[in-house]
Amino acid sequence: MTQHILSRLLQAIPTLLLISFLTFIMGFLAPGDPIRMILGEHSDPQAVAQVRRELGLDQPWYVQYGRFVWNALKGDFGISLYNRRPVGDILRESFPATATLAVLAILLAVAVGIPAGIVAAVWHNRLPDRLSMTGVVLGISVPNFVLATLLILLVSVQWGWLPVAGWGAPEYLVLPVLVLAARPSASVARFTRTSMLEVLQQDYIRTARAKGVPERAVILRHALPNALLPVVTVIGNAFGYLLTGSFIVETVFAVPGVGYKSVEAILRRDYPVIQATTLLFAFLFIVVNLVVDILYTRLDPRVRFRS
Amino acid sequence: MWRRWKARPIVLVPLGYLCLMAALALFAPVIAPYRYDAQDETAVLQPPSARHLLGTDELGRDVFSRLVYGARVSLTVVLQVELLEVLIGVSLGLLAGYFRGRWDALIMRFTDMMFAFPDILLAILIVAVLGPGLHNVFIALALTGWPGMARVVRSQVLALREREFVEAARAIGLSHFRILWRHILPNLLPTVLVAVTVDSAGIVLAESALSFLGLGAQPPLPSWGRMIDDARQLMRSHPMLLFYPAAMLSLTVMALNFLGDSLRDLWDPRRHKG
Numbered sequence A: 001m002t003q004h005i006l007s008r009l010l011q012a013i014p015t016l017l018l019i020s021f022l023t024f025i026m027g028f029l030a031p032g033d034p035i036r037m038i039l040g041e042h043s044d045p046q047a048v049a050q051v052r053r054e055l056g057l058d059q060p061w062y063v064q065y066g067r068f069v070w071n072a073l074k075g076d077f078g079i080s081l082y083n084r085r086p087v088g089d090i091l092r093e094s095f096p097a098t099a100t101l102a103v104l105a106i107l108l109a110v111a112v113g114i115p116a117g118i119v120a121a122v123w124h125n126r127l128p129d130r131l132s133m134t135g136v137v138l139g140i141s142v143p144n145f146v147l148a149t150l151l152i153l154l155v156s157v158q159w160g161w162l163p164v165a166g167w168g169a170p171e172y173l174v175l176p177v178l179v180l181a182a183r184p185s186a187s188v189a190r191f192t193r194t195s196m197l198e199v200l201q202q203d204y205i206r207t208a209r210a211k212g213v214p215e216r217a218v219i220l221r222h223a224l225p226n227a228l229l230p231v232v233t234v235i236g237n238a239f240g241y242l243l244t245g246s247f248i249v250e251t252v253f254a255v256p257g258v259g260y261k262s263v264e265a266i267l268r269r270d271y272p273v274i275q276a277t278t279l280l281f282a283f284l285f286i287v288v289n290l291v292v293d294i295l296y297t298r299l300d301p302r303v304r305f306r307s
Numbered sequence B: 001m002w003r004r005w006k007a008r009p010i011v012l013v014p015l016g017y018l019c020l021m022a023a024l025a026l027f028a029p030v031i032a033p034y035r036y037d038a039q040d041e042t043a044v045l046q047p048p049s050a051r052h053l054l055g056t057d058e059l060g061r062d063v064f065s066r067l068v069y070g071a072r073v074s075l076t077v078v079l080q081v082e083l084l085e086v087l088i089g090v091s092l093g094l095l096a097g098y099f100r101g102r103w104d105a106l107i108m109r110f111t112d113m114m115f116a117f118p119d120i121l122l123a124i125l126i127v128a129v130l131g132p133g134l135h136n137v138f139i140a141l142a143l144t145g146w147p148g149m150a151r152v153v154r155s156q157v158l159a160l161r162e163r164e165f166v167e168a169a170r171a172i173g174l175s176h177f178r179i180l181w182r183h184i185l186p187n188l189l190p191t192v193l194v195a196v197t198v199d200s201a202g203i204v205l206a207e208s209a210l211s212f213l214g215l216g217a218q219p220p221l222p223s224w225g226r227m228i229d230d231a232r233q234l235m236r237s238h239p240m241l242l243f244y245p246a247a248m249l250s251l252t253v254m255a256l257n258f259l260g261d262s263l264r265d266l267w268d269p270r271r272h273k274g
Helices: A002-029 A034-039 A045-054 A061-073 A087-122 A127-141 A144-158 A174-200 A203-211 A215-244 A247-252 A258-268 A271-299 A301-306 B002-007 B009-026 B063-099 B101-115 B119-130 B134-160 B164-171 B176-212 B224-232 B239-267
Strands: none
Touching: A002 A061, A002 A271, A002 B101, A002 B119, A034 A045, A087 A127, A087 A174, A087 A215, A087 A247, A087 A258, A087 A271, A127 A174, A127 B239, A144 A174, A144 A247, A144 B176, A144 B224, A144 B239, A174 A215, A174 A247, A203 A215, A215 A271, A247 A258, A258 A271, A258 B119, A271 B119, B009 B063, B009 B239, B063 B101, B063 B134, B063 B176, B063 B224, B063 B239, B101 B134, B119 B134, B119 B176, B134 B176, B164 B176, B176 B224, B176 B239, B224 B239
């Protein structure tokens, strides 16, 4: 068990190094001289040389890379080329919004997806199943920016029930969370259904029914806990994607989160911010997947004994 | 094969829709009454009429023509990305699955790493380095997409190489290249086709999402994602401008997802639709 966790932790290190190297190279290859971007196009060559030395940009690339990694570990990502603020501060300010949305969306997805999956499996091939599976197809196929725009059009513009976009009060949360939850709800429902169908065919369920256990208890107490095991992984993965993939939803709803900041930074070619958001997202994604993996190993004794 | 298709005529619906989209894309210059960038300042934001089937947008461009060319943009990206992805993914998957050993370990480690990275983020990162534009979107999506293909192909090859006909081919002394090319590759076709179909849905989605963010197709090129973004400004007064590209895009993704699922069921009846 401990060995498994350790080996997973060790496996994450080369991935993180690769990603940090890619993001570093990106800043290195990026067109334009960052110092001239900071000081302005027509600045004194002497001042440019001095700042270059101060920032260590006159060093060979491997020294710069080493410093990049070291500083990133300390939470120092340099300063934004656009507004010259420390990138670390920008991350600290924008992360809570992203995290709030992701946590609420995953809760909603679980609250919707698991019951929908159970209902679909219990009434297999009948109306409830068809309805939830239609919902699943829609949830997977309708792009989230389409869903977001349609919801704004309907709920905010036509009916005027909620604000179009913005941040700061609870009513701003409703639409972004709904949109973010659509896809994970669909995949949670789909997996719950498949897994339930499989479990319901097993012998111990037949035994429970033969003993005269009420159907409700058979489904909720006997079948569900086992069926939910594989769903844990799906939920975890979905959470990873929510935390790191909210570019579009944050942009549409003008949520000042990390995704919005990084899209903004890309359009402005603000490389230190792009590097920092990328590193943060990659780190979060890896950590979430690691935690899910470990959690799953703890939950399912079969996996534990195999490893 | 055909009998199983016939047993489920529902499959023909998404297939038909996709054929229609492909036809729109292929014959766009013939079908579209106007060029996608033809502006008419005297006919801005027109309602549907005989001259403009679905009306015009804020620059007086024919909406129907732009939708048709939008299909062409989507199809171009899908074809280019899939071509590259299949080329890289299938070759590496074959290499890893057939020869095993060091190459296998190396390739699989690399795909593992790629999987540990959210793919849309990687695509955005690549676009950030190369700069916005449809061509760079295509490069970004191909680079992020091949590991999935390599994995699927590898696991299939692992199973195939143990089969009798491969053993027989080896016994009569055929070269590795010939075994791979004539005996294993044809058997991969169903797997690859399913993977390509399901993947295409993701590519259409990703392209339109990047274009929506302003990182993909640049004006005046009409990507559906871009059209949706443009229409957002006008959704109060002209919601239909938003509706058309949104519907085309969603239906296309849905059709691809449906078709992918159906193909998988057809080729592998043991697998229940999940």
